[in-house]
Amino acid sequence: MQMQTDLLQEARRQAEICNACRYCEGYCSVFPALHAERAFSEGDLTQLANLCHNCRGCYYACQYTASHEFELNLPQALANVRQDSWEELAFPRAAGKAFQKNGVLIAVATVIGFALLFWAMRALASAGGEGFYAVLSHNAMVAIFLPAFLFPLVSIAVSLRRYWHHVDAAPFRPAHLVAALRQAANMKNLKGGHGDGCNFEDEDRFTHARRAVHQAVMYGFLLCFAATSVATVMHYGFGMHAPYGIFSLPKLLGLSGGVLLVVGCFEMIRLKLRSDRALGAAGAFGGEVAFIGLLGFVGLSGLALYALGQTALLPAALAIHLGAVLAFFLLTPFTKMAHGFYRLAALTADAGRRS
Amino acid sequence: MTPPDIAIIGGGNAALCAAITAAEAGARVLILETAPKPYRGGNSRHTRNFRCMHHGPLGPLVDSYTEEEYLADLMKVTGGKTDEGLARLAIRTSEECLPWMQEHGVRFQPSLSGTLSLARTNAFFLGGGKSLVNAYYRTAEALGVQVEYEAAVTHLELDDDHVTRIDYTQNGKTHSITPKSVVVASGGFQADTDWLARAWGPAAKNFLIRGTPYNRGIVLADLLDQGIEQVGDPTQCHAVAIDGRAPKFDGGIVTRLDCVPFSIVVNKDAQRFYDEGEDVWPKRYAIWGRLVAAQPDQVGYVIIDAKSLELFMPSVFPPIKADTLEELAEKMGLPAEALVQTVTEFNNACGDTSGFHPTELDGVSTTGLTPPKTNWARPITEPPFYGYSLRTGVTFTYLGLKVDERAQCSIGNRPVANLWAAGETMAGSILGQGYLAGFGMTIGTVFGRIAGKEAAAHANAN
Ligand SMILES: Cc1cc2nc3c(=O)[nH]c(=O)nc-3n(C[C@H](O)[C@H](O)[C@H](O)COP(=O)(O)OP(=O)(O)OC[C@H]3O[C@@H](n4cnc5c(N)ncnc54)[C@H](O)[C@@H]3O)c2cc1C
Ligand code: SF4
Ligand code: SF4
Numbered sequence: 001m002q003m004q005t006d007l008l009q010e011a012r013r014q015a016e017i018c019n020a021c022r023y024c025e026g027y028c029s030v031f032p033a034l035h036a037e038r039a040f041s042e043g044d045l046t047q048l049a050n051l052c053h054n055c056r057g058c059y060y061a062c063q064y065t066a067s068h069e070f071e072l073n074l075p076q077a078l079a080n081v082r083q084d085s086w087e088e089l090a091f092p093r094a095a096g097k098a099f100q101k102n103g104v105l106i107a108v109a110t111v112i113g114f115a116l117l118f119w120a121m122r123a124l125a126s127a128g129g130e131g132f133y134a135v136l137s138h139n140a141m142v143a144i145f146l147p148a149f150l151f152p153l154v155s156i157a158v159s160l161r162r163y164w165h166h167v168d169a170a171p172f173r174p175a176h177l178v179a180a181l182r183q184a185a186n187m188k189n190l191k192g193g194h195g196d197g198c199n200f201e202d203e204d205r206f207t208h209a210r211r212a213v214h215q216a217v218m219y220g221f222l223l224c225f226a227a228t229s230v231a232t233v234m235h236y237g238f239g240m241h242a243p244y245g246i247f248s249l250p251k252l253l254g255l256s257g258g259v260l261l262v263v264g265c266f267e268m269i270r271l272k273l274r275s276d277r278a279l280g281a282a283g284a285f286g287g288e289v290a291f292i293g294l295l296g297f298v299g300l301s302g303l304a305l306y307a308l309g310q311t312a313l314l315p316a317a318l319a320i321h322l323g324a325v326l327a328f329f330l331l332t333p334f335t336k337m338a339h340g341f342y343r344l345a346a347l348t349a350d351a352g353r354r355s
Numbered sequence: 356m357t358p359p360d361i362a363i364i365g366g367g368n369a370a371l372c373a374a375i376t377a378a379e380a381g382a383r384v385l386i387l388e389t390a391p392k393p394y395r396g397g398n399s400r401h402t403r404n405f406r407c408m409h410h411g412p413l414g415p416l417v418d419s420y421t422e423e424e425y426l427a428d429l430m431k432v433t434g435g436k437t438d439e440g441l442a443r444l445a446i447r448t449s450e451e452c453l454p455w456m457q458e459h460g461v462r463f464q465p466s467l468s469g470t471l472s473l474a475r476t477n478a479f480f481l482g483g484g485k486s487l488v489n490a491y492y493r494t495a496e497a498l499g500v501q502v503e504y505e506a507a508v509t510h511l512e513l514d515d516d517h518v519t520r521i522d523y524t525q526n527g528k529t530h531s532i533t534p535k536s537v538v539v540a541s542g543g544f545q546a547d548t549d550w551l552a553r554a555w556g557p558a559a560k561n562f563l564i565r566g567t568p569y570n571r572g573i574v575l576a577d578l579l580d581q582g583i584e585q586v587g588d589p590t591q592c593h594a595v596a597i598d599g600r601a602p603k604f605d606g607g608i609v610t611r612l613d614c615v616p617f618s619i620v621v622n623k624d625a626q627r628f629y630d631e632g633e634d635v636w637p638k639r640y641a642i643w644g645r646l647v648a649a650q651p652d653q654v655g656y657v658i659i660d661a662k663s664l665e666l667f668m669p670s671v672f673p674p675i676k677a678d679t680l681e682e683l684a685e686k687m688g689l690p691a692e693a694l695v696q697t698v699t700e701f702n703n704a705c706g707d708t709s710g711f712h713p714t715e716l717d718g719v720s721t722t723g724l725t726p727p728k729t730n731w732a733r734p735i736t737e738p739p740f741y742g743y744s745l746r747t748g749v750t751f752t753y754l755g756l757k758v759d760e761r762a763q764c765s766i767g768n769r770p771v772a773n774l775w776a777a778g779e780t781m782a783g784s785i786l787g788q789g790y791l792a793g794f795g796m797t798i799g800t801v802f803g804r805i806a807g808k809e810a811a812a813h814a815n816a817n
Contacts, residue, residue: 020609020671023403023483026464035468038669060489061482063400063607067393070609070671193481194462204489 001088001166003042003081011077012040015048017070024058026193029183029350030078031058036353047167049082050346055198055210056279079281086338089166091158099334101283103290109331110294114323120144121319131243132305135315138235141322148329155333160345169349176355180347184340187211187218201274210271216264217292218340220299223257243309251306258303265296291335298324359385359501360814361807362521362534364508364574366390367397368484368796369778370540371491372803373810375459377538378498380811385534386500387523389507389541390569396488397542398566398751398779398795401607403467403484404477405800406793407449414453415463418475422446425476429791432641436787444760445785445794448801453478456800460490472637477793483608484796506530508574511537511774513581516766518774535817536810539764539776540803543752544572545592546604551749554589561653563597565748568604575755575780583774584757584765587783591753593790594644599654599744600672609671612743615643616731617663617713619701620745622650625684625693627701632730635716636667641790648747655745656687658698661737666713674741683740700724702734751795755783762806773813775806 015034018024025031029051037044056075064070083100090096099105117136124140133141164172191197196206231250234240244250269292277285301321308317332338361377363370366388378384388395408425409416425446429437457463462481466474473479480487496502505525512520518537523530544550546568551559579585601610615631616639622628629646633639647655664674677683680698684691704724711719711733720729756764756776764774778799785798 016669016673017609017671019669020611021483021607022467023480023608025467026481032468038665057482057486061486063483063485063605064609065393068605069602193464196462204486205493 001093001162003046003088004084007077007080007084008042008045011045011049011081014072014074014077015040015045017064017072018058018074021064023063024061027057027061028052028055028193029347033350033353041168043167045081046085046163047169047346047349049078049085050163050167050342051350052078052082053343054079054280055200056276057193057199057206059279060199060204073279075279076281079279079284082339082342083281083284085163085166086342089159089162089342090334090338091155091162095334099287099331100336101287103286103288106287106290106294106327106331106335110297110324110327113325113327113330114320116144116326117319117323121315130241131309132314132318133242135318136322138241144322144326145329148326152329152332156338156341159333159338160341163342163345164349167346167349169345170352170355172348173352173355176348176351177344179351180344183347184344187214201271203276209267213264213267213271216260217268217295218264220257220260220262220264221295223253224261224299224302225257227251227254227257254302255306258299258306261299262296262303265292265299268292269296288336291331291337294324294328294331294335295337298328357383358532359383359534361385361536361538361810362387362532363538363540363807364521365397365540365542365778365780366395366488366502366504367540367542367778367799368399368402368487368491369780369799369803369806370538371399371488371495372800373538373540373775373777373807374495374500375491375498376804376807377536377811377814378495378500380808380815382536382811382814384495384498384500385532386495386502387506387508387521388502388504390504390567392504394567394569395492395504396485396567397570399799400485400488401483401566401605402480402487402796403608404473404479404793405449405452405796406477406791407453407797408446409450409453413450413478414457415465415478416453416475420476425449428476429786429794432789432791433786434789436789438785438787441758441760441785445797445801448804449797452797452800452804455804456487459494461487462490473792508541510577511574511581513583513766513771516769516772518771535814536773536775538803538806538810539574539578539756539774539780540778540799540806541574542567542570542572542779543592543755543782544575544589545570545749545752547571550576550589551752555648558648558653561746562594562648563601563606563610563746563748564604565595565597565601565606565610565750566604570751570779572752578756578764582766583771586755586757586781587753587787589752589754591783591788593641593750593753594648594747595640595750596643596647596655596745597748598670598672599746601746601748606748610748611640611668612657612670612745613667614657614659614663614743615639617666617733618657618659619698619728619735620655620657621689621694621697622656623652623654623689625656625689625697627697627726628655630726630729632720632728632732634730635714637792643745644747644749647745653747656689657743657745658683658694658735659741660735661739661741662733664741670743672743674743676739676741678738678740680735680740683742687742687744698735701728701732702736705732705734708733750790751779751782753783753786753788755779756781758784758802760805761809762802763809773810775810777802777806 064072197208464481684694704721
């Protein structure tokens with residue numbers, strides 16, 4: 001892999017200044033890891049970059065930001081390296097390069113997803129079945145979505161392996177993964193070192209907005225995912241087939257998850273629009289917003305399906321929802337969605353470093 | 356704009372503590388800060404901790420740190436040149452300052468890696484002084500304090516024992532205001548190198564200023580010229596030896612060099628001039644500013660070899676590196692022959708180094724060498740060799756306004772009825788010389804709050 005040397009060099013320059021200063025030590029996991037080094041290899045910088053969640057605390061606290069000649073902007077320097085690492089580590093690499101920063105391409109992929117599903121409904125017309133399956137047979141759905149689900153898993157597994165080697169992490173231990181999951185589950189780092197939150201939307205004011213919104217998105221997504229998983233188990237394990245009633249587990253999980261996801265994504269975009277773009281990765285804004293838009297749209301179109309399930313609009317709504325889901329799955333390794341996996345890997349590697 | 360009750364001159368820690376206290380007492384407060392917003396906060400934006408007395412664990416501080424111990428530490432570094440009454444007041448009040456700071460938005464963290472020796476005595480700001488300053492501005496503005504940036508105070512008009520008017524310029528225009536009370540918190544004069552040169556001689560032109568370029572002592576000079584009581588003399592300042600490549604102003608903490616104990620330090624003629632291993636670095640840090648200032652061209656050169664490179668905190672600029680001493684001398688602009696000779700003499704004077712211990716006084720010393728190196732004396736033999744240049748970095752000056760325990764200024768033998776001072780600009784009232792890490796912020800916080808309270812009481816009563 002070939003990361004951009006100018007981005008690495010800039011992050012290295014700044015990391016060396018931070019290492020002489022250390023004032024931000026308590027803000028997040030980045031600084032203790034940074035202060036443990038004297039020289040920063042490409043792998044070190046990649047690991048630091050993926051430990052950073054762009055809370056911006058260290059920017060507003062820094063006495064060396066431009067126009068000081070040291071021109072510190074650590075959130076931006078790390079965001080650039082992080083973004084670059086996701087593109088370079090992606091499997092296949094070309095897909096990472098194509099989508100990560102390209103909102104238009106993400107939108108195009110989604111529209112292709114819609115088209116594919118409309119086509120599938122025509123071509124693979126269902127032979128009976130109830131509800132959704134009257135529109136597209138269960139087997140056809142599986143034929144489309146099983147590969148679409150497995151491909152990103154394989155792709156991410158390859159990328160994480162590459163990551164692990166690249167950052168020269170200590171041998172994997174499950175206990176470190178548990179520690180990482182625990183941090184991720186309550187987003188410890190997003191609270192800031194003091195528990196006042198981060199500086200995302202209003203200069204140096206600390207708020208919990210980003211953490212709350214991120215929690216909504218993450219748990220909304222996990223609930224939706226759980227809904228699908230439960231439905232799959234009910235289908236195959238118990239022969240209980242969709243459509244399910246409103247008080248069934250899949251519906252309850254899906255509805256609450258869908259609402260959380262939609263609200264979360266909407267608010268996340270609003271927050272991003274208010275934040276200072278100069279503290280994020282150069283050129284990544286469009287790709288990020290498009291991805292959040294897609295994720296929110298998956299939730300929204302899922303909710304629309306519930307609402308329109310009994311009407312003549314069902315086939316169209318189903319095609320649109322499934323098309324969005326398809327695009328989302330396939331793009332997972334190549335969009336902002338990948339950050340969750342890299343971040344978990346970084347936290348796991350960091351737990352390994354500390355032990 | 357409704358005319359303010361209180362004008363506060365300066366926008367650093369002392370000013371903000373005064374502003375918040377006065378606003379909480381119900382006064383209308385105006386802050387006049389000469390720096391633009393991104394550079395607000397003077398030297399306070401460069402700080403990392405404040406020293407705090409405490410009985411039992413308090414916030415990030417462990418154990419206890421009593422008044423007597425604190426005072427003894429202070430007396431040691433100032434050689435007894437301390438106003439004991441004011442010092443005790445600052446020390447005693449520091450304990451209630453920590454929770455007050457937290458209530459007003461300041462956040463602390465455990466002491467930074469590499470500074471564990473201070474975990475008991477000094478509370479470190481999470482994010483450093485700029486985050487403290489940011490938090491105070493947020494708090495002050497929420498209390499209705501008005502802040503004017505790029506507002507440079509040029510003159511205070513005195514009528515007998517009253518300040519009647521403040522003049523300041525902003526965006527090229529001159530403004531005059533007539534507040535009931537005035538607090539001066541505009542720091543020392545170290546950024547005015549002409550003034551330093553008048554006190555120190557032309558050598559001062561080669562000094563670097565570690566903090567803000569905005570503390571030029573304009574208000575201080577204006578008040579002293581009008582007969583306001585002065586304390587301290589202009590040659591007294593806190594100065595340390597920093598990396599010679601540091602910027603002229605605002606280099607801050609990262610330009611500090613901690614490698615002297617493991618080195619030899621020579622002047623531009625490649626001659627040693629002082630015992631590099633006299634004591635552990637935190638205790639010797641502050642004398643090297645003056646030592647370097649006394650050398651030709653006010654410059655020193657630190658020489659170490661490969662075995663010492665990782666024994667100290669990394670600094671912002673990488674060392675100059677060479678495979679031979681001759682090459683190092685050439686790269687650093689030193690006479691090569693003389694450097695080789697100095698190093699050889701030093702190496703020959705080194706003895707048994709088996710007791711070497713980087714963090715303790717190890718007694719590994721030279722014999723028969725002048726000046727000696729009394730600890731950590733290991734021969735400089737292992738290439739590559741590394742060098743740093745050293746210059747004098749001035750932290751702040753001590754010449755200032757004399758205040759009493761109410762932070763009030765005086766003229767003749769009477770108090771000025773509506774003038775108070777806090778922070779660096781009056782620190783000389785307490786410290787005659789020397790400095791104790793973290794005491795600057797203690798003085799600013801304690802006397803800033805006193806000044807704010809007194810200024811508000813005066814404004815509310817008039
Ligand atoms: C690199 C560095 C590190 C330090 N670290 C520590 C530490 O860890 N702990 C500690 O206790 N101390 C430390 N100090 C010392 C500490 O900075 C000072 O003691 C303290 O900040 C003084 O606060 P102050 O409010 O009096 O002055 P400052 O914070 O310097 O504020 C003075 C203000 O006055 C303004 N001003 C000046 N002239 C005018 C004018 N004419 N009109 C209007 N405004 C004006 C300036 O812009 C500035 O905002 C450090 C100093 C430096 C340089
Ligand atoms: S971001 Fe700035 S204040 Fe924070 S550690 Fe780095 S140099 Fe220091
Ligand atoms: S932006 Fe936040 S998470 Fe990233 S390095 Fe700075 S303080 Fe840490």
